[in-house]
Amino acid sequence: MTAAATERDALAGTVARVAADVPGVAFLRPGLVDLFRPAARTGPPRDAGRAPAGVRVSRASGAVPWEVDVQIVVRRDQRALSVARAVRDAVTAALSGAAPGAQVTVTVTNAV
Amino acid sequence: MAMNSGAELPGAGTGPGSGGADEHAEDERLACGRLLSEVWEAGEGGADDPHLRACPHCSAAVRQLDLLGAAVRGAADGGGREPQLDAGALTERVMDVVRLELRPGRPLPLGEREEDLWVREAMAAKALRAAAETVPGVRAGSCRIRPAESGGSPSRGPVRVRLEVVVPLTPGLRDLAEEVRRRVRGAADDALGLPVDHVDVHITDVAEPAGADPAWTDPAGTDPGTVGADEGNQP
Numbered sequence: 569m570t571a572a573a574t575e576r577d578a579l580a581g582t583v584a585r586v587a588a589d590v591p592g593v594a595f596l597r598p599g600l601v602d603l604f605r606p607a608a609r610t611g612p613p614r615d616a617g618r619a620p621a622g623v624r625v626s627r628a629s630g631a632v633p634w635e636v637d638v639q640i641v642v643r644r645d646q647r648a649l650s651v652a653r654a655v656r657d658a659v660t661a662a663l664s665g666a667a668p669g670a671q672v673t674v675t676v677t678n679a680v
Numbered sequence: 681m682a683m684n685s686g687a688e689l690p691g692a693g694t695g696p697g698s699g700g701a702d703e704h705a706e707d708e709r710l711a712c713g714r715l716l717s718e719v720w721e722a723g724e725g726g727a728d729d730p731h732l733r734a735c736p737h738c739s740a741a742v743r744q745l746d747l748l749g750a751a752v753r754g755a756a757d758g759g760g761r762e763p764q765l766d767a768g769a770l771t772e773r774v775m776d777v778v779r780l781e782l783r784p785g786r787p788l789p790l791g792e793r794e795e796d797l798w799v800r801e802a803m804a805a806k807a808l809r810a811a812a813e814t815v816p817g818v819r820a821g822s823c824r825i826r827p828a829e830s831g832g833s834p835s836r837g838p839v840r841v842r843l844e845v846v847v848p849l850t851p852g853l854r855d856l857a858e859e860v861r862r863r864v865r866g867a868a869d870d871a872l873g874l875p876v877d878h879v880d881v882h883i884t885d886v887a888e889p890a891g892a893d894p895a896w897t898d899p900a901g902t903d904p905g906t907v908g909a910d911e912g913n914q915p
Binding site for chain 2: 594595597598599600601641643647648649650652653656671672673674675676677678679680
């Protein structure tokens with residue numbers, strides 16, 4: 569595994585942990601689509617240590633900020649916008665040291 | 681509840697791309713041919729099916745659904761305001777998560793124009809349909825939500841909602857449609873935070889209220905095809 573991939577996985581793990589802990593978040597998008605599209609699956613089956621499907625971290629090159637995409641399922645008694653803003657703010661704050669200037673996108677996919 | 685014939689509505693019709701029930705079922709079929717919903721129900725019920733244990737697709741599905749079931753149960757229990765989920769309600773919510781994962785719809789903008797926050801159309805449509813159905817006797821059908829303006833991809837502007845409803849047969853259909861529209865707008869703001877430009881309510885059918893005299897006829901001769909609340913002419 570390259571150093572860049574290791575850094576990316578570490579950031580994704582941080583994002584997943586911080587986002588899941590935000591009040592109003594039920595869980596991150598679980599990624600069940602993998603069950604139906606085995607051809608799209610890359611690498612070994614997901615294990616407990618890997619970031620869930622609800623987090624994607626990428627960047628075009630080392631010279632530009634990271635782009636972070638978080639997809640969440642919210643609790644049904646919560647306002648989607650308020651939870652999404654709280655996740656964005658929490659993730660942005662958590663990455664301020666390791667990935668300053670990260671562009672954080674939050675998508676609410678469902679409420680349970 | 682008594683419904684007129686012809687008042688059948690699609691259960692989860694949320695927009696184009698959501699086709700018939702058969703197409704949906706195909707979405708949820710594993711590579712081994714089993715339907716995900718069947719696998720989950722068998723796993724939950726403790727069925728002793730050799731295929732479930734031997735099939736890599738089914739056993740992977742059961743593992744994922746077990747995790748999802750625990751997460752859904754935890755979300756409901758942790759909410760504080762909800763009663764414990766029974767097995768049927770849990771299964772329903774788990775499959776709802778699965779369906780919205782498979783057919784999430786397009787991203788729609790949440791909050792202000794300069795923010796990078798989104799909600800998927802299927803979830804938003806579910807919330808708006810539920811809001812419409814808080815009006816007594818109203819059943820919501822297809823709910824399509826589109827950017828009201830063309831532009832960037834995807835667009836950040838306020839959205840346009842087109843909702844089909846079946847309503848009880850009452851004299852004040854226009855007022856009823858207006859009430860549906862008011863609740864849909866309310867839910868878009870309160871439950872989602874989705875900026876809405878425009879809500880079209882289309883009455884696709886009227887159903888006699890339960891216990892109504894079948895001989896009763898609409899004195900105004902109301903044609904459901906021409907009644908609706910459309911704010912297209914309003915600022």
